[in-house]
Structure formats: C-alpha cells, structure tokens
Amino acid sequence: MEGDPLKLHDRVAIITGGAQGIGRAIGLLLAQNGADIVIADKNDQQAEETVQEISLLGRKSLAVKVDVSNFSEAEKLGKTVFDAFGRIDILVNNAGITRDGLFLRMKEEEWDEVIAINLKSVFNCSKGVIRYLGKQRGGKIISVASVVGQMGNIGQANYAASKAGIIGFTKTLAREFASRRIMVNAVAPGFIETDMTRTLPEKVREEFISNIPLGRMGTPEEIAEAVLFLASDASNYITGQVINVNGGLYM
C-alpha cells in the first residue's frame, strides 16, 4: 500500500468496526493518505493496537469504545470526535456481523442482532455526525454493504436484508444532503479474506471461489482502495452509488 499524504491532508475520518479486518485496512490506508483516524469499535483492546499502528504512520489516531447498535452511544460519537479533533470529514460505517442460519431455523434474536449491528448502526452513527458535516458544508459518508445484499445468499436472510437496507439508506441520504455537499455512497465487497470468512468450511469456500470470475477471494486492502476513492476529492461528483468490489461475482 502506497499513500499520497496530501490526498486527505488533515481530514478526520471515523471508522466503525475499525479494530480489525476490512475496517483496520481502511484506517491504515486513509492514514497513509493524510487523514487522522478514529477507530470506533466495541473491542477496545484490538482498537488500541490498530491506533498504535496508525500513529506510527505519523497521523493522529484515537480509539473510542462504542457499541454502534446502541443509539445514544453511537450518536455521542460525533460529539466525542468533534471535541477531540475540531472537525469531522468522513464517516465509514463498516462494523458488521453475521449470524447465519436457514430461514426456518433462524431465531428472532439472530434477526434482531444483525439488523441492529449492521443496519441500525448506520442510522445511529450518521445521526451523530451529520450536523458537523453540515456545518462544514461538506463531507463523505461511506457504508460497507455486501454483494449478499444485492444477490441474496442461502442462510443469510438477516444479513442480506441488513445490507440491502444500507443501499436504500445510502441513496436516500445522498438525495437529502446533496445540496449541503455531503456525498453518501456505499462499497459492496464480495468474498473477502477476514475473520468473518475464515471460519467457513473449506468446501463452502471452494464453492464460493468457483463462482468468482477473477478466481480468488479479495483482500481487505482492495476494499480500502475503493473507500479511499470515495473519501477523497477524486469522487466529488459521485453520490448515491454502490461500488462493487467483488472480483466480478455480481455485475
């Protein structure tokens, strides 16, 4: 990963679920490109480690312990970050979980938990930052959806619904805030090598990979590149879009 420290010079980015996996890769790449980074994660120990790594890149970084599914905790995040940094430019809604199971066996708690952490969190955190982005008359909200929200996937009714919900939310906010120059977009990853996919049985992984035209899983860094583009001025005429980073799995 190479960065251009002027690209996001002195901008402040909040990354939910940024302690590990895709969120961590986003934090490192945005920092390499000049941004100061807030890692908002419920796993504060892991978040601190990532913050240390980011600090070594010469940028300011802060870990904030937050459960993004909790409205008041997540909404407070905006104020906490504004008080610490004096501005907010970029929100990356990345925190997410899976609780897979076939529909007939899926429990109400599994539905509720996934909708709360993956989808309601996006409402909560966007509420927390929007007034600061509005006052600055500009900013970027980028949410991590999934190819599963576009195609569906057996055993993931809850997850697919949460990710499709993110796409509808993104397009609506893009329309509501375009006049204030707040650009709202999503990235829809395909099948990416992280803890979330590492636990899948080898046979299931092979089956998934056989359906990907590029013939391999993606890396967290490849998702981070798309987020960097949407966070930077290079994408200032882009809003309400979903960028698919999926090796051609869904076109």
Ligand code: NAI
């Ligand atoms: P991961 O499991 O490696 O990391 C998720 C992070 O979110 C962790 O640091 C965790 O502590 C944090 N988190 C979970 N619940 C939270 C909560 N309530 N409040 C605050 N933080 C919380 O997952 P990964 O793979 O990095 O996924 C990141 C995003 O990318 C998720 O939204 C996921 O749905 C999405 N995605 C992942 C794909 C993959 O193949 N790995 C494919 C498509 C989308």
